[in-house]
Amino acid sequence: MLEARDITLFYGGSQILHGIDLTAKRGQITCVMGLNGTGKTSLLKAMAGRHPMQGTVTLDGKPLPPGAKARAQAGIAYVPQGREVFPQLTVAENLATGFACLPRDARRVPEEVFDLFPVLRDMAGRRGGDLSGGQQQQLAIARALVTKPRVLLLDEPTEGIQPNIIDQIGHVIRGLRDAGDMAIVLVEQRFDFAWGLADRIVALRRGAVLRDEARGEADRAAILADVSV
Ligand SMILES: Nc1ncnc2c1ncn2[C@@H]1O[C@H](COP(=O)(O)OP(=O)(O)OP(=O)(O)O)[C@@H](O)[C@H]1O
Numbered sequence: 001m002l003e004a005r006d007i008t009l010f011y012g013g014s015q016i017l018h019g020i021d022l023t024a025k026r027g028q029i030t031c032v033m034g035l036n037g038t039g040k041t042s043l044l045k046a047m048a049g050r051h052p053m054q055g056t057v058t059l060d061g062k063p064l065p066p067g068a069k070a071r072a073q074a075g076i077a078y079v080p081q082g083r084e085v086f087p088q089l090t091v092a093e094n095l096a097t098g099f100a101c102l103p104r105d106a107r108r109v110p111e112e113v114f115d116l117f118p119v120l121r122d123m124a125g126r127r128g129g130d131l132s133g134g135q136q137q138q139l140a141i142a143r144a145l146v147t148k149p150r151v152l153l154l155d156e157p158t159e160g161i162q163p164n165i166i167d168q169i170g171h172v173i174r175g176l177r178d179a180g181d182m183a184i185v186l187v188e189q190r191f192d193f194a195w196g197l198a199d200r201i202v203a204l205r206r207g208a209v210l211r212d213e214a215r216g217e218a219d220r221a222a223i224l225a226d227v228s229v
Contacts, residue, residue, distance in 0.1 A: 001023065001024065001025050001026060001059070001060060001061075001183060002022075002023070002024040002047070002057065002058070002059055002076075002151045002183050002185070003022075003023050003056075003057070003058045003059075004020065004021065004022045004023075004043075004046075004047055004055065004056070004057045005021055005055055005056045005057075005058075006019045006020070006021065006054070006055040006056070007019070007020040007021075007022070007043065007046050007047070007053055007054070007055035007057075008020075008053065008054040008055055009039075009042050009043075009045075009046050009051060009052075009053045009054075011042075015207070016039045016042045016207050017039050017042055017043060017046065017053070017207045017208075018206075018207045018208045019055070019208065020039075020043055020055075020204070020207070020208065020209055021209060021212075022043070022047075022185070022202055022209070022212075023200075024151065024183040024184070024185045024200075025183055025199075025200075026150070026180065026181065026182060026183045027177060027178075027180040027181075027182075027183075028177065028183060028184070028199035028200060029173065029174075029177050029184045029185075029186055029197050029198055029199050029200075030183070030184065030185050030186070030198070030199065030200045030201075030202060031186045031187075031188055031194045031195075031197065031198035031200070031201050031202070031215075032044075032185060032186070032187045032188075032202045032203075032204060033187075033188065033189075033191070033194055033201060033202070033203050033204070033223070033226075033227040034203055034204035034205060034210075034226075034227055035205070035227060035228075035229065036189075038204045038205060038206060038207060039204055039206075039207040040155070040187040040204060041081055041155055041187065042207075043187075043204070044078065044153045044155050044185065044187055045078075047071075047076065047153060047185070048068060048071055048072075048076055048078035048153055049064070049065075049066055049067045049068040049069075049070060049071035049072075049076070050068050050078065052066070057071075059074060059075060059076070059150060059151065060150075062074075064076065069100070069101050072100075072101035072147060072149075073101045075147075075149050075150035075151060076149060076150075076151045076153065077144035077145065077147055077149035077151065077152050077153065078144065078153045078155075079140050079141050079143075079144045079152070079153065079154045079155060079157065080140070080155055081155035081156045081159065081187075082159070083133075083136045083137055083139075083140040084140065085128040085129075085131070085136045085139050085140055086128050087127060087128050087129025088127060088128070088129065089127065089128055090124065090125055090126060090127055090128070091120055091123050091124050091125070091126055091127075091128060091131070091139060092109075092124045092125065094128045094139055094143055095109050095113075095120070095139070095142060095143050095146055097143065098143040098144060098145075098146040098147060099146060099147075101147060102146075102147060109142075109146050110145075110146065110148065112145075113142045113145050113146060114142075116142070116145070116172050116175070116176075117138040117139075117141070117142050117172070119135055119138060120135075120138060120139060120142055123135065132165075133160050133161050133162075133165075134161045134162060134165030134166075134168075134169075135165075137157055137158075137161055137165070137169060138165075138168075138169070138172075140157075141154070141157065141169070141172065145176075149182055150181070150182055150183065151182060151183045151184075151185070152176065152182050152183070152184045152185070153185045153187075154173070154184065154185070154186045154187065154188075155187045156187055156188060156189060157169050157173070157186070157188070158188065158190050158193055159189070166190075166193065170193060170196065170197060173186065173197055174197060177197075177199075186198070191224055191227065191228070195215070195220060195223075198215045199214065199215055200212070200213070200214055200215060201213055201215055201218050201223055203223055203226050203227055205226065210226055211223060211226065
């Protein structure tokens with residue numbers, strides 16, 4: 001279980017996150033929702049060790065060290081908004097960039113990752129920049145999975161992706177949840193996609209938690225109103 005407590009984050013003099021608490025359980029998808037600019041990406045970056053923060057993040061009760069590499073080594077994987085695929089590197093080389101936090105003898109792509117995204121096996125020698133947006137998103141998720149993480153942080157995986165690939169990505173995320181090995185935190189603007197996947201919903205407003213509810217007990221219309229313009 002990932003537990004973030006009292007997360008506070010500044011960009012220069014601007015306070016963006018105001019004491020956020022978030023719990024993400026293994027075998028569940030915790031969806032973080034909210035209006036543009038409310039701090040969803042900042043929260044993921046704080047938990048991934050990508051930006052200095054105040055507060056604590058623990059995994060199964062153990063405090064996580066600061067810094068992206070240390071968090072990755074501790075089992076936190078992060079799929080950034082916009083995918084950040086290297087366009088000049090091949091698919092195989094892009095996947096290999098995910099190995100940086102692993103010891104040398106563990107640096108291989110698990111077959112299960114290719115089984116989840118067979119298109120990447122077929123396109124291993126193609127450049128990242130030649131892939132469609134949907135294929136790049138699959139590559140970005142696959143790159144995060146090469147470390148066999150215990151927590152997967154996903155930032156808007158459906159952004160700019162065509163509907164049939166969105167369904168595939170939803171299927172993969174659901175499958176990872178059902179496998180039960182990892183806690184998944186999903187930031188998502190596409191309400192129906194998020195609602196369909198979520199076990200728990202955390203709605204943010206102006207960098208603070210407005211709601212934190214199990215999906216089964218949540219009021220869909222009220223949450224939709226809270227997270228829509
Ligand atoms: N590097 C940065 N420097 C200064 N301000 C930033 C930086 N990154 C984000 N911000 C500001 O912090 C606030 C929160 O941004 P953040 O990207 O975390 O929100 P978000 O909820 O993920 O938004 P979106 O849905 O548009 O991705 C916004 O006002 C944004 O303009």
